[in-house]
Amino acid sequence: MPGRSNETARRIAMLRDMARIRAFEQEAVAAMRSGEAPGVVHPSIGQEGVAVGVCSNLKRADRITSTHRGHGHAIAKGADARAMMLELHGRAGGSCGGKGGSMHIADFAVGMLGANGVVGAGIPIACGAAQAIRLTKEDAIVACFFGDGAVNRGPFLEGMNWAALYRLPVLFVCEDNGFAAFTRNSAVTAGGGPAVRAEACGVPATAVNGEDALAVDAAASELVARIRGGAGPQFLHAKCYRWEGHTGTDVAAYRPAEEAAAARERDCIRRLAAVLEAEGVPGAEIASIEAQAVAEMQGHRGAAMVAPWPDPGAAFSDVQDAGAPA
Amino acid sequence: MTRMTFAEAARRALAEEMRRDPLVWALGEDLVQGGIFGQYKGLVEEFGTERIVSTPISESTIMGAGLGAALCGTRPIVEMRIADFTLCAMDELVSQIAKVRYMFGGQGRASLVVRMPQGMWRNSAAQHSQCLEAWLTHIPGLVVVAPGTPADAAGLLKSAIRSDDPVVLMEPKNLWTAEGEVADDAAPIPFGVARHAASGDAATVVTWSACVPVVEQGARECGIACDVFDLRSLWPWDEAAVVTSVRRTGRLLVVHEAVTVSGFGAEVVARVVEAVGTGGLRAVERLGAARAPVPFSPPLENAMRITPARVAEAIRRVAGA
Numbered sequence: 001m002p003g004r005s006n007e008t009a010r011r012i013a014m015l016r017d018m019a020r021i022r023a024f025e026q027e028a029v030a031a032m033r034s035g036e037a038p039g040v041v042h043p044s045i046g047q048e049g050v051a052v053g054v055c056s057n058l059k060r061a062d063r064i065t066s067t068h069r070g071h072g073h074a075i076a077k078g079a080d081a082r083a084m085m086l087e088l089h090g091r092a093g094g095s096c097g098g099k100g101g102s103m104h105i106a107d108f109a110v111g112m113l114g115a116n117g118v119v120g121a122g123i124p125i126a127c128g129a130a131q132a133i134r135l136t137k138e139d140a141i142v143a144c145f146f147g148d149g150a151v152n153r154g155p156f157l158e159g160m161n162w163a164a165l166y167r168l169p170v171l172f173v174c175e176d177n178g179f180a181a182f183t184r185n186s187a188v189t190a191g192g193g194p195a196v197r198a199e200a201c202g203v204p205a206t207a208v209n210g211e212d213a214l215a216v217d218a219a220a221s222e223l224v225a226r227i228r229g230g231a232g233p234q235f236l237h238a239k240c241y242r243w244e245g246h247t248g249t250d251v252a253a254y255r256p257a258e259e260a261a262a263a264r265e266r267d268c269i270r271r272l273a274a275v276l277e278a279e280g281v282p283g284a285e286i287a288s289i290e291a292q293a294v295a296e297m298q299g300h301r302g303a304a305m306v307a308p309w310p311d312p313g314a315a316f317s318d319v320q321d322a323g324a325p326a
Numbered sequence: 327m328t329r330m331t332f333a334e335a336a337r338r339a340l341a342e343e344m345r346r347d348p349l350v351w352a353l354g355e356d357l358v359q360g361g362i363f364g365q366y367k368g369l370v371e372e373f374g375t376e377r378i379v380s381t382p383i384s385e386s387t388i389m390g391a392g393l394g395a396a397l398c399g400t401r402p403i404v405e406m407r408i409a410d411f412t413l414c415a416m417d418e419l420v421s422q423i424a425k426v427r428y429m430f431g432g433q434g435r436a437s438l439v440v441r442m443p444q445g446m447w448r449n450s451a452a453q454h455s456q457c458l459e460a461w462l463t464h465i466p467g468l469v470v471v472a473p474g475t476p477a478d479a480a481g482l483l484k485s486a487i488r489s490d491d492p493v494v495l496m497e498p499k500n501l502w503t504a505e506g507e508v509a510d511d512a513a514p515i516p517f518g519v520a521r522h523a524a525s526g527d528a529a530t531v532v533t534w535s536a537c538v539p540v541v542e543q544g545a546r547e548c549g550i551a552c553d554v555f556d557l558r559s560l561w562p563w564d565e566a567a568v569v570t571s572v573r574r575t576g577r578l579l580v581v582h583e584a585v586t587v588s589g590f591g592a593e594v595v596a597r598v599v600e601a602v603g604t605g606g607l608r609a610v611e612r613l614g615a616a617r618a619p620v621p622f623s624p625p626l627e628n629a630m631r632i633t634p635a636r637v638a639e640a641i642r643r644v645a646g647a
């Protein structure tokens with residue numbers, strides 16, 4: 001586009017990734033509900049602005065660790081969405097060859113060191129990744145995503161202290177969607193919350209509205225610059241809301257419908273779209289970006305449904321070299 | 327060949343590996359101070375605090391950071407201080423490290439060593455004396471190594487460091503000060519190859535870790551010539567050597583410090599029976615601990631201990647049966 005600023009172009013790219021994440025997860029949830037895709041998915045619909053706001057400040061060499069709700073982080077870091085959809089369907093050619101599924105998506109080629117089925121488990125891994133990066137003098141940082149539920153696990157305390165102690169290049173991103181599975185996290189969390197706990201360990205915390213992708217982007221940009229400059233770990237506390245239930249089949253009867261409806265009104269994608277329109281990006285262009293995202297992910301789902309299953313023999317490979325299954 | 331302690335052999339082997347490969351580093355509590363058994367003594371002077379890292383008492387993160395560091399191309403030595411404290415890091419070991427290669431379809435590997443000295447030592451009581459090797463041989467993805475001599479401490483540590491698999495190395499706490507001959511610049515010892523410690527036809531005796539010198543002494547004292555095998559690694563383990571021997575002797579005794587019930591001895595016996603058939607066996611016995619915690623007071627602890635005399639009696643029973 002003639003006359004379009006770099007900043008606008010960057011924001012359009014953010015919108016595209018947010019739309020792709022949403023479309024991916026809508027297809028994934030539908031595939032899970034219809035039984036096409038086995039197992040469960042944990043959709044992050046409504047939280048796309050956090051993943052994209054953070055990852056648009058990362059380079060390919062940077063690493064991320066993720067959670068059970070990790071599709072958005074993976075796509076925002078540049079993971080191959082078709083391989084991810086194949087993985088969710090348990091098919092050959094999936095990101096993990098069908099051995100991981102939704103909860104264990106990884107794409108090491110783009111520095112995505114794995115979703116994780118254990119709450120909080122990515123925190124120690126991120127610390128070690130940062131230590132290795134320092135030891136090998138690599139020019140990279142680590143972003144570590146976790147939910148508000150993780151702050152009640154021991155590895156959270158250990159990891160905050162550890163990262164601060166060694167001044168590691170880690171951006172901790174707490175996606176505070178208010179719920180840990182079926183429980184409102186405030187009902188099981190004492191004290192001042194995630195940011196206060198991080199600061200108590202010496203990790204400076206910044207609060208941001210996670211439903212505003214540009215606010216996340218601005219905060220992450222500042223924190224990532226500090227980390228690259230050697231300031232040590234930083235903590236980003238992003239408030240957001242999980243539109244769907246805990247999993248694709250959870251109807252979330254434990255919360256008022258109006259609360260979820262109000263969150264949908266605060267849609268991070270529409271919010272960014274409105275900013276872009278105000279900057280002169282035509283509504284038709286935005287609609288086309290969203291339509292392309294849906295078409296892409298529908299295409300991936302269609303491909304996944306007809307993709308071959310993995311060879312059953314693969315169940316016994318990649319266990320270990322010494323003492324591998326006979 | 328030089329005569330040295332188990333701890334010194336392990337320390338030298340680690341130093342040699344760290345000189346050979348700049349990606350090898352160690353993290354754990356009190357490492358800068360030399361580790362609690364002196365197995366890291368002086369290493370910080372040579373390698374600095376970036377490669378000999380003293381950590382907070384944060385077992386989950388010691389273990390989990392080891393994994394993150396391995397996924398970013400380094401080869402960490404994760405020091406658990408003693409095996410009992412691994413229980414504070416079981417998720418990181420069992421559900422993260424052991425699974426990462428498989429779960430991610432081979433994209434990444436946890437090429438690291440987890441050292442966890444184990445067993446009875448100086449009346450340490452129930453929370454500092456456990457032998458938990460059978461918990462870990464049960465976990466797909468892990469290699470489990472249990473040296474019983476200074477030479478093996480060196481050679482197996484080198485193999486563990488060079489292995490692309492995650493290796494759990496369980497040093498016997500009671501043997502850190504035991505002495506033995508160790509080759510200068512000791513060669514790595516392959517996993518799954520037992521040391522044939524003594525030869526004889528009366529029975530096949532299988533052991534590992536702290537029970538190695540105890541069994542060797544017991545076998546000598548009873549004067550019955552047995553085939554004695556120090557397995558050295560428990561997964562993989564040298565089934566072929568043991569089965570071949572039992573085919574000849576028809577008698578099998580397995581000795582370990584761990585609780586007998588569901589101990590690794592049960593696996594050894596089961597595999598041998600599957601291989602030679604019940605008709606091929608005239609006597610089988612496991613000698614291990616009662617299913618009781620390890621007590622504190624010396625006479626109580628001694629009541630729990632495997633001694634050369636108890637090994638000699640067991641050999642007599644098995645050989646005479």
Ligand SMILES: Cc1ncc(C[n+]2csc(CCOP(=O)(O)OP(=O)(O)O)c2C)c(N)n1
Nearest residue numbers: 069117118119147148149150177179180181
């Ligand atoms: C250690 C552990 N305990 C329990 C669970 C089961 N579980 C999976 S997700 C979840 C809720 C996590 O909440 P939060 O960290 O806020 O992440 P969110 O689901 O909101 O993204 C729980 C309890 C688990 N996976 N791991």
Ligand SMILES: [Mg+2]
Nearest residue numbers: 147148179180
């Ligand atoms: Mg939550």
